[in-house]
Amino acid sequence: MRRFNVCGLPPIRKKREWMGHRVFVAGTGRGERPMSVVFYLIAALSVAGALAAVLLKNTVHCALALTVAFAGLALMFLELDAQFAGFAQILIYIGAVAILVVFAILLTRGSETPKDGVYSAKPIVGLVIAAGVFAILGWAVLRSTAVLPHETAKPQVTVMDIGNALMGRYVLPLEIVALLLTAALIGAVIVAMHEKEDAR
Amino acid sequence: MNPLTGYLLVAALLFAIGLAGALTRRNAILVLIGIELMLNAANLNLIAFWRYGPHPEAVTGMMFAIFSIAVAAAEAAVGLGLVIQIHRHTHTTDLDAMNRMKG
Numbered sequence: 001m002r003r004f005n006v007c008g009l010p011p012i013r014k015k016r017e018w019m020g021h022r023v024f025v026a027g028t029g030r031g032e033r034p035m036s037v038v039f040y041l042i043a044a045l046s047v048a049g050a051l052a053a054v055l056l057k058n059t060v061h062c063a064l065a066l067t068v069a070f071a072g073l074a075l076m077f078l079e080l081d082a083q084f085a086g087f088a089q090i091l092i093y094i095g096a097v098a099i100l101v102v103f104a105i106l107l108t109r110g111s112e113t114p115k116d117g118v119y120s121a122k123p124i125v126g127l128v129i130a131a132g133v134f135a136i137l138g139w140a141v142l143r144s145t146a147v148l149p150h151e152t153a154k155p156q157v158t159v160m161d162i163g164n165a166l167m168g169r170y171v172l173p174l175e176i177v178a179l180l181l182t183a184a185l186i187g188a189v190i191v192a193m194h195e196k197e198d199a200r
Numbered sequence: 201m202n203p204l205t206g207y208l209l210v211a212a213l214l215f216a217i218g219l220a221g222a223l224t225r226r227n228a229i230l231v232l233i234g235i236e237l238m239l240n241a242a243n244l245n246l247i248a249f250w251r252y253g254p255h256p257e258a259v260t261g262m263m264f265a266i267f268s269i270a271v272a273a274a275e276a277a278v279g280l281g282l283v284i285q286i287h288r289h290t291h292t293t294d295l296d297a298m299n300r301m302k303g
Contacts, residue, residue: 035206043210050214050237054221059229066233069214073240080207080251085243085265092269097236097276104229104280108287119224120296126223134216141208148204148252155256162266165259173263177270184274188281 042079046072057118059105067098081154084162207248215241228283228293232276239272 049069056062070093077086120126166174218237225231243265250261287293 035203039203039206043206046210047213047217050217053233053237054217054225054230059227062230062233066236069237070240073214073244076207076210076244077247080247082247082251082262082265085247085262085269088266088269089240089243092273093236093240097273100276100280101229101233104283107284108229108293118226118230120226123224127220129223130216130220133219134212137212137215138209141205141212145202145205148202148208149249149254152203152252155251157257157259157262161257162259162262165263166266170263173267177267181270181274184278188277191278192281192284 038079039076042072042075046076060102063098063101063105066101067094070094070098081157084159204248204252207244211241211244211248214238214244226294226296228286228295228298229280231295232279232283235279236272236276239268239275243268 046069049065049067049072052065053062053069056065070089074086074089074094077083077089215238218234218241221234221237222231223234225234246261246265246268250256250259250265253261283293286298290297292298
């Protein structure tokens with residue numbers, strides 16, 4: 001796939017000292033891959049979907065926008081050469097979680113817009129906290145650009161390798177997750193089960 | 201720009217959007233949607249570090265992401281079950297109206 005040099009700048013390859021190590025930063029020289037146009041399109045799709053999911057007034061529209069955000073993230077996993085995680089994301093999030101959210105909205109009649117607004121009493125506090133978290137995360141990411149790893153060789157990982165890892169080294173976490181899922185699903189059924197009238 | 205930086209920034213932005221949604225919305229289902237967005241942003245970080253890290257052939261980041269997806273599915277099931285049951289009791293999904301734990 002052809003990659004575009006978005007900044008339009010000539011390739012730079014600066015050397016910088018960071019904590020005693022000599023590292024290469026911010027260049028498009030050998031082995032360095034600039035961000036592609038595809039990445040920006042997918043990122044815009046995901047962020048737009050996420051924004052719509054938290055901003056729209058109608059709850060059903062929010063659930064549909066959430067599906068768009070999940071699809072954008074799945075495309076981003078595929079762009080990152082993580083095919084298994086991308087398709088698992090499509091199957092689980094779009095296929096199960098989004099449908100579950102829509103069912104919950106319909107069962108609770110949540111699509112009716114409440115009279116006293118869709119936001120809590122003091123939304124500005126939440127917005128300030130979220131903006132602060134984003135500022136700190138973004139500052140940390142941009143500050144640590146020099147030491148972030150940037151191996152660009154495409155990883156040769158097949159589904160067989162993932163299956164071998166799941167059945168070999170990660171078999172105990174797999175069993176624990178299986179137990180957790182079973183317990184969670186039984187618990188969800190029991191919690192949402194109809195109570196008998198005489199029990200109240 | 202380091203390719204990892206872009207993914208990390210997008211993940212941070214999605215996390216902040218999810219956090220804002222979870223903190224400001226009234227409807228309990230919308231709060232769960234915000235939490236799902238935050239979990240997805242964390243997954244994006246895991247996959248991005250797996251892809252650009254030094255040892256992608258050891259599938260550590262991928263395993264983290266897969267287990268995280270499974271835990272998120274369990275969380276969504278239990279959370280939505282709770283919301284449905286609370287709605288059956290109090291006929292509302294407004295979190296500001298839920299101020300007691302007694303049934």
